[in-house]
Amino acid sequence: MTTTVEPVIPRTRRGVELVLLVVAIAIVLLAWVTVDLNRNGTVPANIFPVAGGLVVLAAVVHVVLRWRAPYADPVLLPITIALNGLGLVMIHRLDLAAGRLGTDGSANQQIIWTALAVALTVAVIWTLRDHRLLRRYTFVSLAVGFILLILPLLPGLGREVNGSRIWIGLGPFSFQPGEFAKIALAVFFAGYLVQTRDVLSLAGKRVLGFTFPRGRDLGPILVAWVLALLILVFEKDLGSALLFFGLFVAMLYVATERVSWIAIGLLLFAAAVAFALSAFSHFQKRVDLWLDPFSPENLERSNQLANGLWGMAAGGLTGTGLGAGRPWLTSFAESDYIFASLAEELGLIGSVAILMLYLLFVERGVRTALGVRDGFGKLLAIGLTFSVAFQLFIVIGGVTRVIPLTGLTTPFLSLGGSSLLANWIIMSLLLRISDQARRPVPELPVGVGADPAASEATQVVRL
């Protein structure tokens, strides 16, 4: 018995999650109250229902995690709650500015979507006991992803909004199926690449220090490229095309560890951009706007980019204060431009804080990918994480003039059910994978072989 070492039991860290959840909810409630204090000078009457609702939603997920995924990452859920809550605050604030009150408000819709998203998260964590089960659905995922992507193109179903055909309408509801396609395609890429990674990474000839793949292995990347091009041409959605193609190339690189895939990807992407620029005036205009958003002719054409920048500038270092700025002057202030809206009222300090929340979220995703032991899990985790990070870069990079503006939603913050549901599902998949990653290795009980008595005892238990 003296040789027996106390087994190191990894800590679940659910307590940390609880504390962080309290902090996240406190930040959101403080922001909610600040809006009304700044606008009306009163504490909002609905503070108790809002507080209660948030606590219930967070508590439900927390309890389910304690039960079904006790080793899941403790930081992902609090960040999600904080971002979703801050988005709600800004949507509510824009409701007030537009005079939409109570159940007419967009915030009301967003609360319902949040509740649905939480329900979906609980369902995912509850029913999906192990992420490796998803691998069985590799090609089903491909079919689902593909169908979701082409749905908006079907006549009668698809709707064109602001020049991009990425919506479908079902009665009074409308969805952006692309948001869900992102998840399906990440599952497919992970399942497919984990099978084919050996051939994709080993075969090929060396040119200039890089190992280039054989011609026949180029098939998959070309298929992905053509798919992205189709989105570009028929749905006129540069943002989604960029996101899907970037996601595939990133996962391909992780699966094969070959830089040449990135080079090929960039080359194909450059060709697609050159084609889009020459073929569609739509894209040419966006580049013009990006290069000089303040010229009178460009302001005449679209003042959205300039207005967003002016809004951020008006916020300055410390912001105008929640409820005290004019974010509504920018079009899509509650969706594509919600980052600029928050930046205006929270200042540079607020924008950096929000970016840091995302960075932390992504860091936890990367850590999960590093920690999980199976290849499929690694690929899925890094794929989902990269999709969030890259989507964020495409939309906020567009708003802050790092790249030309292309319409995408800001994960967790933007108004819109599809985006919210999809990103909560991504979060719950990451939670599930991280539970696997951080769970102690299910090896033979400690001391087996060294201590026959203990072994025996175990057998007794097993019987």
Next chain:
Amino acid sequence: MNTAIRRLSVLIAALFGALLVASTVIQFAQAGSMNRMAANKRTLLDNYGQERGSILVGGQAIAKSVEVDDQYQWLRTYPEGRLYSQITGFYAYSVGNPFGLENAADELLSGKADRLFVRRVTDLVTGRETAGATIELTINPKAQQAASQGLGKNRGAVVALDPTTGAILAMVSHPQYDPNPLSSHDLDEAATAWEKLSTNSAKPFINRAITGDLYPPGSTFKVVTAAAALEQGIVADENSRVPGPAELDLPLTDTPLPNETRQPCGPNDQTTLIHALEISCNTAFASLGLELGGKQLRDQAGKFGFGLDSIKIPMRVSPSTIPAEMNEPQAAQSAIGQYEVRTTPLQMAMVAAGIANQGRVMTPYLIQTIRTADLDVIEDTPEPEELSQAVSPRTADILKRMMVSVVDNGSGRRAQIPGVAVGGKTGTAQHDLDKDPHAWFISFAPADDPKVAVAVVVEESGVTGNEVGGAAVAAPIAKDVMEAVIGR
């Protein structure tokens, strides 16, 4: 796969780094310059959200901000809109405040001027709403009214100055416009008004008194020629004899310069300087111009303020021009206010005022007092500032006697005010051979104790070849304005 995941996470970190840098550039490094962009609606709304200072004339507001219940909070109104339109300008949401005091005194009216800094600090400490400064003008409302009524439906401009200080007592430019619809918060109404006025061929936004295309001064410029001749000793005094033939032969050209009457100005083709001015004898002043030459003519004009680009009242005054290089016939033409001499009515009022004020030209100004919104004085009446000593007091005295004689005995009879010595000079300025000439009149009163100097120009209402005809239109307007100031 972990190596690749780590490398990919470095790429992700770089993407976030780009976003952080971009946010910092926008919200910190470039925030100031973006906030100052003219098209930035947020800055504009910030300005609307603050009470803008009033503009007062004789204790009454001619521009004020009224609190209203809409997103702009303060509505700019102009109670006597048209009468003061070129002075105030307007304050529009979509096109801003491009004209008048709304433009030139914007920093004071919006409260952002450096000299209001102490005020802003105390506002911050005491928690009082910062409001723009109220500015009180030098305008005499009666004179302004008289000038506007006198011009009636004619295009043209009137400027009245206090000769001893340079204070602007009246400044009217026709056509006028109503600044209220332009400043409306009903953006459609504002856009319609802007569209209509900005495309109007009569250019109502232009303040013809100080800017625009400028006018040829015509015969009123003969006063400047006389001043140069007296200063240079070419003539001794008003009774000196000068040539006055029916036509003056000019060197370098076969075209002689005629008198408008085609008659000599006196017996033996000779006249006195004072009589030459009374009847506005072209050949007499053209021959003085030949003797003086372009440079001396130009120097004398410069002493009255021609060519000066720095006058701000606070609106910028276009410099009056006289060509730099002139040959002899051009100098002769310029001496009678033709060729390429161009001037503002304000400049010609400064000529009259300088002569009335013993040769001292005072810098013109429009803002009398700067006050806080609750009318505490921030800056009081500015110290009158001498622009230049244009002529010696003796020359000024001679010119004054000559101009009084023009009104008493000559072409300016219509400006006579019973019991008051009025000095003046008529002008008929050719600008386009197919159109009627502009009618001019410059004057001052009373001659012994000058209180007011006036310049009037009425576009295209002179009569070619008839000095008195032009004077018939312009001189009575000057008379009314002078009477309004000296209280007759």
